[in-house]
Amino acid sequence: MILLSILFIPLIAIVLTNIVDKKSFYVKIFPLLGSLACLLLIFYYSSHNNLLELVTFVEYIHLYDIFPKLGISMSFSISKISIILLILANITISTALFSTFNINKRLNEINTLILVISIGIYGLIIADDLFVFFLFYEIAVVPMFLMITNWGYDLKREISGPFKKILSSLSVGTKSYGAYKITLYLLVGSLLIFLGLGIVGINEGTFSITEILKNKDFNSVSGSDLKIAFFLLVLGFGSHSALWPLHTWAPDGHGTAPTAGSIIFAGILMKIGVIGFIKILITIFSVTFVEFSNILIFLASINIIYGAFTAMMQDDLKYLAAYASLSHIGYIFLALAMNNELGLSSAILQTVSHGLIICLLFFSVGLIFNHKKTRSIKELNSLSDNSPWISKIFIFAAFASIGFPLTSGFVAEFLIISSIAESGNSLLIVIPLIGIFITTLYMFRTVKKICLKYVEGDKESSSISFDEKLICSFLIIIIIIVGIAPNFFLNFINGESIKIFLGI
Amino acid sequence: MDQIKFLLPEITLILLSFALLFNSLIDQIDKRITNKILLIIGSLVSIILLLNENPQGYFLNDTFENNTLTNTIKVLLVSGTLLSLLLISNSKSEQFKNFFNEYCFLLILSLVGGMIVVSSREFLTMIISFEILSIPIYLISAMGPNSKKSIEAATKLFFFGTLSTVFLIFSAVLFYSISGSTYINDIAWSTKDSVIVLSTIFLLVTVSFKCALYPFHFWVSDTYESAPMNILPFLSTIPKIAIIAFVFFFFQNLYNFNTNNQIINIISILIIGSISFGSILSVKQNNLFRLLAYSGIPHAGILIACAINPLPVSSDFLILYFTFYIFSNVGLFICLNSLPKINKDFTINDLSGLYKDSSFIAICLTIFLLSLAGAPLFAGFWGKFNVALISYKSFGLFLPILIMASAAVSFYYYIKIIRFIFLNKSIDQTYKFSTNTINIFLIIICVIITMALGINPNLMTKIF
Numbered sequence: 011m012i013l014l015s016i017l018f019i020p021l022i023a024i025v026l027t028n029i030v031d032k033k034s035f036y037v038k039i040f041p042l043l044g045s046l047a048c049l050l051l052i053f054y055y056s057s058h059n060n061l062l063e064l065v066t067f068v069e070y071i072h073l074y075d076i077f078p079k080l081g082i083s084m085s086f087s088i089s090k091i092s093i094i095l096l097i098l099a100n101i102t103i104s105t106a107l108f109s110t111f112n113i114n115k116r117l118n119e120i121n122t123l124i125l126v127i128s129i130g131i132y133g134l135i136i137a138d139d140l141f142v143f144f145l146f147y148e149i150a151v152v153p154m155f156l157m158i159t160n161w162g163y164d165l166k167r168e169i170s171g172p173f174k175k176i177l178s179s180l181s182v183g184t185k186s187y188g189a190y191k192i193t194l195y196l197l198v199g200s201l202l203i204f205l206g207l208g209i210v211g212i213n214e215g216t217f218s219i220t221e222i223l224k225n226k227d228f229n230s231v232s233g234s235d236l237k238i239a240f241f242l243l244v245l246g247f248g249s250h251s252a253l254w255p256l257h258t259w260a261p262d263g264h265g266t267a268p269t270a271g272s273i274i275f276a277g278i279l280m281k282i283g284v285i286g287f288i289k290i291l292i293t294i295f296s297v298t299f300v301e302f303s304n305i306l307i308f309l310a311s312i313n314i315i316y317g318a319f320t321a322m323m324q325d326d327l328k329y330l331a332a333y334a335s336l337s338h339i340g341y342i343f344l345a346l347a348m349n350n351e352l353g354l355s356s357a358i359l360q361t362v363s364h365g366l367i368i369c370l371l372f373f374s375v376g377l378i379f380n381h382k383k384t385r386s387i388k389e390l391n392s393l394s395d396n397s398p399w400i401s402k403i404f405i406f407a408a409f410a411s412i413g414f415p416l417t418s419g420f421v422a423e424f425l426i427i428s429s430i431a432e433s434g435n436s437l438l439i440v441i442p443l444i445g446i447f448i449t450t451l452y453m454f455r456t457v458k459k460i461c462l463k464y465v466e467g468d469k470e471s472s473s474i475s476f477d478e479k480l481i482c483s484f485l486i487i488i489i490i491i492v493g494i495a496p497n498f499f500l501n502f503i504n505g506e507s508i509k510i511f512l513g514i
Numbered sequence: 515m516d517q518i519k520f521l522l523p524e525i526t527l528i529l530l531s532f533a534l535l536f537n538s539l540i541d542q543i544d545k546r547i548t549n550k551i552l553l554i555i556g557s558l559v560s561i562i563l564l565l566n567e568n569p570q571g572y573f574l575n576d577t578f579e580n581n582t583l584t585n586t587i588k589v590l591l592v593s594g595t596l597l598s599l600l601l602i603s604n605s606k607s608e609q610f611k612n613f614f615n616e617y618c619f620l621l622i623l624s625l626v627g628g629m630i631v632v633s634s635r636e637f638l639t640m641i642i643s644f645e646i647l648s649i650p651i652y653l654i655s656a657m658g659p660n661s662k663k664s665i666e667a668a669t670k671l672f673f674f675g676t677l678s679t680v681f682l683i684f685s686a687v688l689f690y691s692i693s694g695s696t697y698i699n700d701i702a703w704s705t706k707d708s709v710i711v712l713s714t715i716f717l718l719v720t721v722s723f724k725c726a727l728y729p730f731h732f733w734v735s736d737t738y739e740s741a742p743m744n745i746l747p748f749l750s751t752i753p754k755i756a757i758i759a760f761v762f763f764f765f766q767n768l769y770n771f772n773t774n775n776q777i778i779n780i781i782s783i784l785i786i787g788s789i790s791f792g793s794i795l796s797v798k799q800n801n802l803f804r805l806l807a808y809s810g811i812p813h814a815g816i817l818i819a820c821a822i823n824p825l826p827v828s829s830d831f832l833i834l835y836f837t838f839y840i841f842s843n844v845g846l847f848i849c850l851n852s853l854p855k856i857n858k859d860f861t862i863n864d865l866s867g868l869y870k871d872s873s874f875i876a877i878c879l880t881i882f883l884l885s886l887a888g889a890p891l892f893a894g895f896w897g898k899f900n901v902a903l904i905s906y907k908s909f910g911l912f913l914p915i916l917i918m919a920s921a922a923v924s925f926y927y928y929i930k931i932i933r934f935i936f937l938n939k940s941i942d943q944t945y946k947f948s949t950n951t952i953n954i955f956l957i958i959i960c961v962i963i964t965m966a967l968g969i970n971p972n973l974m975t976k977i978f
Contacts, residue, residue: 074970074972075972076896076970076971076972077827077830077900077971077972078972079827079830080827080900080903080904084970141899144890144899145890145891145895146890148889148890148895149890149891152884152889152890156932156933156936193925193929194922194926197922197925198922201918201919201921201922202918204899204902204918205902205906205911205914205915205918208899208902208903208906208914209906209911211903212903212906212907235911238911
């Protein structure tokens with residue numbers, strides 16, 4: 011019950027942030043303190059309930075009925091898996107709040123939007139009711155639009171080709187184009203999700219996930235409407251997590267968003283779709299999911315290889331990071347489609363690890379843009395001479411996203427590959443290996459070009475501030491801890507808790 | 515005499531309207547204060563009568579019916595009218611200062627018509643109450659600031675309105691010819707005669723004209739643009755809600771007979787047309803009032819979809835949607851009325867930089883717009899999505915997809931307005947805001963109701 015106050019702590023922080031003087035230092039501090047309080051609360055909760063030693067833990071909270079006649083109620087359930095996702099969400103939100111430090115334009119408002127998004131994400135992770143799940147889903151999606159239109163960047167993109175007239179009339183590359191594209195994708199996606207959830211709930215007579223899981227007949231009666239619901243949900247969650255044919259919002263959105271926006275997109279918003287897959291599709295639709303898992307394997311493979319190849323072609327660092335995260339999301343789906351416990355736990359670990367790494371990558375790209383005023387790989391050089399801190403952070407982020415040993419990426423990718431081996435389709439191992447190979451290629455090339463290549467005459471040196479150093483070292487330490495001692499995290503997502511989660 | 519007490523709330527309101535009219539004849543230093551006091555006391559008395567004293571059942575030769583549902587709807591109608599009349603009483607313009615009592619008289623008469631529409635269970639009373647509801651509106655819409663334009667709009671409204679009444683009478687005649695009775699409960703829905711389809715079509719013509727459903731929506735943008743701005747909160751909610759409640763009661767018996775699907779098909783054309791065309795028409799609008807006028811069409815379509823739903827839970831959701839629609843809409847128009855320099859040629863661009871000038875109005879406006887769009891944690895979210903859920907249960911997958919698509923499009927055009935509100939640049943708005951305390955109080959009431967229903971929508975069923 012006490013954990014529910016993480017839905018209210020950000021509200022207090024929002025009020026405090028908007029009361030104080032807009033120019034004062036407290037505008038930066040209050041949101042961070044709120045986010046930190048949430049983290050402490052999560053730790054307190056897990057130590058209070060002795061989560062590290064308990065093998066199985068679930069807490070149901072029923073607040074009040076919303077529509078008893080339709081079986082909708084405001085109810086939450088907290089398991090070990092949701093704790094680990096909450097920690098990830100909290101770290102991402104804190105990083106995003108740090109990255110807004112050097113924004114001078116209406117700082118209190120952008121922090122308010124980030125905190126609203128955080129409420130949505132926390133609620134989404136612990137929701138037990140399909141309708142409540144959707145409610146928090148929408149809360150997380152709507153503020154993104156205002157964030158990009160007001161704090162985004164206009165890109166200078168050359169428009170050419172046969173559709174020049176149409177594309178220029180749509181003002182491709184500007185921030186409003188990016189904002190509309192992302193909002194339409196996410197809104198249409200969430201409406202599809204609503205339809206899917208509504209079909210499930212109405213056919214079952216209840217919207218509670220636990221109740222539906224208890225009802226064993228659900229999967230055996232899988233009628234045509236439920237198949238439609240399954241596909242609607244795959245489309246909706248897929249468009250949120252940039253599954254292959256629905257990915258086109260991701261690069262444009264990332265490119266035009268402010269740094270905080272990119273961090274939240276990649277770290278959390280793309281993970282919302284994954285959480286939906288884990289929380290609803292795998293549990294409720296377990297039979298249908300196994301039936302159609304081949305399609306998901308196909309799409310995930312395209313995601314991995316297509317994302318990696320496209321990232322290779324990019325000149326803009328943000329686009330590179332966006333396509334790289336597209337490729338890494340593919341690993342998660344590949345692991346999920348394996349239909350074994352190892353696959354699910356490795357998918358969750360990859361979700362956490364990719365969230366952390368992509369935060370660091372986007373944060374370092376933001377640093378480069380703030381100091382050098384460009385994100386083009388062609389124009390950047392000799393970073394390690396001019397600004398050693400930025401170059402070190404970027405190199406670490408690049409290595410971590412390759413999956414270098416001692417980082418969290420290595421553990422996650424290793425587990426994914428072993429889950430593929432366990433499932434019996436040994437040939438599929440080729441796909442993540444190709445992905446890792448190409449990622450290594452483009453990351454090394456970029457590091458060599460922008461950090462290690464030295465050009466005479468470009469002497470403008472710059473150093474980063476203390477708080478930026480603080481958050482980067484914090485992220486680096488967590489990534490290394492997950493890489494060296496994954497036991498702590500794997501304890502939360504081992505076989506027993508996954509069985510509880512799946513309702514077996 | 516025994517039957518009179520069934521109609522006590524309506525009689526109170528009629529007495530109130532005459533009292534207000536006579537109040538203008540008496541010489542006073544400040545008429546406005548006595549007007550406000552009279553208005554508040556009269557409306558509160560009628561609300562209290564509706565909540566506590568009103569006996570339930572059929573009365574006056576079974577021509578009227580009072581039950582919990584009608585009482586709830588009437589309370590909503592009276593409170594919506596009270597809010598919009600209080601807004602008018604604060605108006606700064608000379609016209610409203612001088613003719614406030616006449617406006618009040620007409621609007622309260624129209625309200626009484628709406629209340630009788632909700633209760634009427636017989637064709638003659640129904641026709642009379644429809645007329646009482648609409649005739650004051652014809653008069654008021656001619657009183658706009660630009661008299662030439664508003665007389666044109668009012669003439670349009672009057673001609674088509676009377677024509678639609680003719681259709682109503684004709685449909686009553688046809689219904690009578692089938693069932694041999696003027697009572698709505700006696701309509702023989704199960705008859706195989708095609709006359710019943712024809713008469714339903716005639717009835718639906720009137721209904722769709724009065725609440726601006728798809729094929730008869732053309733008057734709405736002209737009237738919104740040229741009618742006086744202060745009566746828009748009334749005009750956009752009360753007639754629509756009264757008539758949709760009537761539709762709910764009229765078609766209640768339809769599903770008791772194992773009946774022909776033709777009637778449902780015809781209604782579904784209205785629903786599909788108004789949801790899709792309303793959404794498409796609103797996208798292109800740049801004038802704020804035309805946009806708000808057109809964006810009411812999909813709302814009416816969704817309401818009709820809820821009203822003809824056979825599930826028993828649909829009445830709860832109808833009440834929820836009514837509450838949300840009245841308070842969001844009235845709050846929205848009160849906010850717009852408190853803007854300085856607002857006139858009927860106001861485009862969306864003119865709102866830019868509003869947040870810098872008056873952050874209170876900007877935030878409240880955003881709340882109402884998000885609620886109308888169906889954003890979560892606001893009342894509109896539950897309204898739209900519940901209708902989608904129950905229409906999936908009774909009519910299959912097509913209608914919920916349509917409602918969802920229209921919700922997505924409505925997000926587009928409502929967020930377009932919000933974007934301008936929060937835009938940084940300000941277009942030389944050097945004038946000062948003159949929001950008085952009563953307007954702020956009204957806005958806060960609407961905000962509280964919108965937010966409270968958004969967090970716990972079950973509140974409505976608990977109260978009533």
